Amino acid sequence: MQDSAHGDLLPFLARGGEMGSRIRDCDWTRTPLGPPQQWPQTLRTLVAVMLGSRQPMFIAWGPARTMLYNDGYAPLCGAKHPAALGRPFSEVWADIIDVVGPIMDDVYRGIATHMDDIQFTMRDRYGYSEETHFEFSYTPVTDGSGSIGGMFCACNETTERVIAARHLRFLFDLSDRLRKLTDPATMMRDTSRALGMHLEANRVGYAEVAPDNTTLLIEHDWVDGVLNHLTGRFRLQDFGTDILTALDAGQTVRIDDAGDLRHPESARRAFQASGAGSGLSAPVITEGLFVGALFVHQATPRRWRDDEEGLVRDVAARTWHAIERARSERKLRDEHARKDEFLATLAHELRNPLAPLRSGLGVLNAHDTSAAAAEKVRDMMARQLAHMVRLIDDLLDVSRVSRGLVELRKERVDVKEIATSAIETSLPIIDANNHRLSVSLASESLPVDADPTRLAQVLSNLLNNAAKYTPAGGHITLAAARDDHQVVIRVVDTGVGIPQDMLRSVFDMFTQVGDAEHGQGGLGIGLTLVRRLTEMHGGTVTAESSPDGSTFTVRLPLAEEPRAGLLDRTEATTPVAAPAVPLRVLIVDDNVDAVEMLAMLVELQGHTTASAHNGVQAVSVADAFQPDVIFLDIGLPGLDGYQVAREIRQRPVGAHVLLVALTGWGSAEDKNRTQRAGFDLHFTKPVEPEAVERLLVRLAHDRATHPPT
Numbered sequence: 001m002q003d004s005a006h007g008d009l010l011p012f013l014a015r016g017g018e019m020g021s022r023i024r025d026c027d028w029t030r031t032p033l034g035p036p037q038q039w040p041q042t043l044r045t046l047v048a049v050m051l052g053s054r055q056p057m058f059i060a061w062g063p064a065r066t067m068l069y070n071d072g073y074a075p076l077c078g079a080k081h082p083a084a085l086g087r088p089f090s091e092v093w094a095d096i097i098d099v100v101g102p103i104m105d106d107v108y109r110g111i112a113t114h115m116d117d118i119q120f121t122m123r124d125r126y127g128y129s130e131e132t133h134f135e136f137s138y139t140p141v142t143d144g145s146g147s148i149g150g151m152f153c154a155c156n157e158t159t160e161r162v163i164a165a166r167h168l169r170f171l172f173d174l175s176d177r178l179r180k181l182t183d184p185a186t187m188m189r190d191t192s193r194a195l196g197m198h199l200e201a202n203r204v205g206y207a208e209v210a211p212d213n214t215t216l217l218i219e220h221d222w223v224d225g226v227l228n229h230l231t232g233r234f235r236l237q238d239f240g241t242d243i244l245t246a247l248d249a250g251q252t253v254r255i256d257d258a259g260d261l262r263h264p265e266s267a268r269r270a271f272q273a274s275g276a277g278s279g280l281s282a283p284v285i286t287e288g289l290f291v292g293a294l295f296v297h298q299a300t301p302r303r304w305r306d307d308e309e310g311l312v313r314d315v316a317a318r319t320w321h322a323i324e325r326a327r328s329e330r331k332l333r334d335e336h337a338r339k340d341e342f343l344a345t346l347a348h349e350l351r352n353p354l355a356p357l358r359s360g361l362g363v364l365n366a367h368d369t370s371a372a373a374a375e376k377v378r379d380m381m382a383r384q385l386a387h388m389v390r391l392i393d394d395l396l397d398v399s400r401v402s403r404g405l406v407e408l409r410k411e412r413v414d415v416k417e418i419a420t421s422a423i424e425t426s427l428p429i430i431d432a433n434n435h436r437l438s439v440s441l442a443s444e445s446l447p448v449d450a451d452p453t454r455l456a457q458v459l460s461n462l463l464n465n466a467a468k469y470t471p472a473g474g475h476i477t478l479a480a481a482r483d484d485h486q487v488v489i490r491v492v493d494t495g496v497g498i499p500q501d502m503l504r505s506v507f508d509m510f511t512q513v514g515d516a517e518h519g520q521g522g523l524g525i526g527l528t529l530v531r532r533l534t535e536m537h538g539g540t541v542t543a544e545s546s547p548d549g550s551t552f553t554v555r556l557p558l559a560e561e562p563r564a565g566l567l568d569r570t571e572a573t574t575p576v577a578a579p580a581v582p583l584r585v586l587i588v589d590d591n592v593d594a595v596e597m598l599a600m601l602v603e604l605q606g607h608t609t610a611s612a613h614n615g616v617q618a619v620s621v622a623d624a625f626q627p628d629v630i631f632l633d634i635g636l637p638g639l640d641g642y643q644v645a646r647e648i649r650q651r652p653v654g655a656h657v658l659l660v661a662l663t664g665w666g667s668a669e670d671k672n673r674t675q676r677a678g679f680d681l682h683f684t685k686p687v688e689p690e691a692v693e694r695l696l697v698r699l700a701h702d703r704a705t706h707p708p709t
């Protein structure tokens with residue numbers, strides 16, 4: 001065999017793995033080097049050293065710079081191996097000869113060279129263009145005659161190391177930059193641009209899965225001018241199942257050539273539709289769900305490397321979390337600001353009615369106030385007080401509703417009844433603004449299973465708003481009709497309208513259109529209450545606006561058919577006949593004014609009162625006074641209202657007395673608590689005089705017909 005023959009004959013060719021055997025097998029007579037037997041001693045020694053070494057090495061020998069290389073060097077040649085053996089260096093490395101040729105010329109002139117890092121753009125090593133890095137030493141070698149016969153090179157390819165270090169630097173810089181940013185949009189824009197420039201890509205952006213889970217939203221992307229922006233909303237299904245399945249599974253989609261038929265058709269179509277010839281998309285998975293992707297596009301085919309894929313995945317994960325954090329911080333800040341604004345509005349709105357109330361008192365206290373003037377002042381004070389009570393009620397309600405403390409007392413009612421009661425409540429403000437109110441209620445029954453008080457609150461809030469946000473002399477329409485299995489209630493006004501971009505957010509807590517200065521005496525919670533209460537009834541509420549005004553639409557599920565007994569409720573609230581016997585009424589409250597006012601009211605009805613201002617006193621006065629009814633405040637010094645109630649129930653007086661709790665707390669739990677303590681009734685402050693009057697009339701009537709034994 002020639003192989004062993006060369007080996008036997010020429011000991012310098014004896015070793016060297018694959019390349020040793022290739023060198024032995026090569027027909028060197030067809031190269032300028034001629035047969036190995038004739039090679040000069042220096043070349044032989046060099047070849048022996050090269051074949052014996054693990055480090056990548058090559059020799060270029062003779063004027064033609066004919067190449068010999070070892071096993072370590074073969075992978076560096078890529079597709080050029082093994083054809084490179086015995087061929088002139090300038091032919092093998094034609095694509096980088098402009099850089100490396102002059103260095104080699106110097107070596108042939110006797111100048112040794114060492115380079116830690118040289119960069120080449122190679123085009124034909126793998127059939128595509130690539131950035132490469134090398135570290136090498138070129139050493140001139142003399143032949144037998146003493147002149148330079150060729151050169152010897154020991155080298156390493158450092159491409160991976162150099163690029164990894166560069167990616168790392170990029171990631172450091174990026175983290176640094178992101179730390180200083182607080183605006184999520186700027187974070188996305190900055191990262192896209194930085195990554196695009198770093199990878200020399202044509203387009204980079206973030207795509208987020210929208211809450212509806214069927215669309216993908218691209219809010220920001222960066223382009224270098226070669227590709228167009230891709231911002232917008234896209235249907236997820238248009239990306240094809242192949243891409244989506246991969247992203248869902250947390251895999252990066254890597255497309256080197258969108259025209260390559262080996263890629264699934266849906267993926268190619270999606271890429272081509274976006275104008276991209278190649279790309280990388282790294283998914284972001286949060287709590288097991290695919291929530292979005294960072295994509296990098298190139299207009300032309302590009303062979304993406306593993307390190308580039310790794311980098312894009314890394315950037316996607318890091319920045320996504322930073323962006324999410326910035327978003328929640330921003331949300332918190334906004335909520336904080338809204339809360340501050342709300343507190344300012346609250347202070348302003350609560351103080352507003354106080355000024356006329358105070359001056360009203362001044363007028364009433366003056367000696368020379370005429371009866372007519374006093375009457376007018378009292379009307380004004382009643383109005384202002386009602387306004388203030390409404391504000392505070394809304395405030396307490398919204399807090400209770402959002403904490404889930406409000407329980408609906410549902411019954412079968414007709415929406416028309418509720419509409420009528422809401423109109424009654426809102427009529428004063430509608431009239432005060434000189435609006436015309438049109439009411440259109442379907443003639444058929446519109447039964448719903450609802451809490452009448454709460455639903456009336458929803459409608460009167462909408463009517464109040466219509467009146468508030470419509471310039472004087474406007475037109476308000478309230479319409480209710482059946483629509484399939486729903487009842488649709490519309491409140492339409494001819495007012496100032498609502499900007500389109502606010503139509504959803506007006507239902508958010510503390511949201512008001514424009515600044516507080518232009519507000520109409522509200523807290524920005526009415527619509528929050530409307531939405532929450534409507535939703536608690538299984539319904540929806542939406543707002544529309546046109547240049548002619550606003551329309552609020554409430555939809556509620558219709559109940560089957562109206563039941564008998566719709567009127568039971570009204571019966572309970574209708575006052576019964578006039579007082580039959582005067583009652584003995586004990587009023588207990590640590591607020592002396594509150595006691596006095598209530599006592600005056602009760603006495604005006606012909607009853608006798610006694611009072612107490614703390615728990616202990618309450619018990620002893622009850623023993624001495626033997627009242628028929630006790631209005632008992634809960635938050636008392638010493639013994640609280642619950643303890644007083646329990647104590648009184650233990651005594652003879654407790655056997656027949658009607659115990660009425662007076663409290664600022666009105667949730668179902670509060671009511672249970674008063675009931676457990678022995679109370680008969682629970683009144684939430686401020687108590688309406690009419691409610692007290694109705695109660696006493698009925699009790700007096702009861703006592704007349706069934707005196708306690």
Ligand code: ADP
Pocket residue numbers: 465466469470493495496497498506511512513514519520521522523524525526527528550
């Ligand atoms: P407010 O107490 O400020 O009225 P709401 O929650 O009831 O609070 O309403 C929120 C905001 O929505 C209002 O401040 C107002 O800007 C706007 N709005 C509500 N109803 C109407 C309407 N019918 N027409 C125009 N704007 C309205």
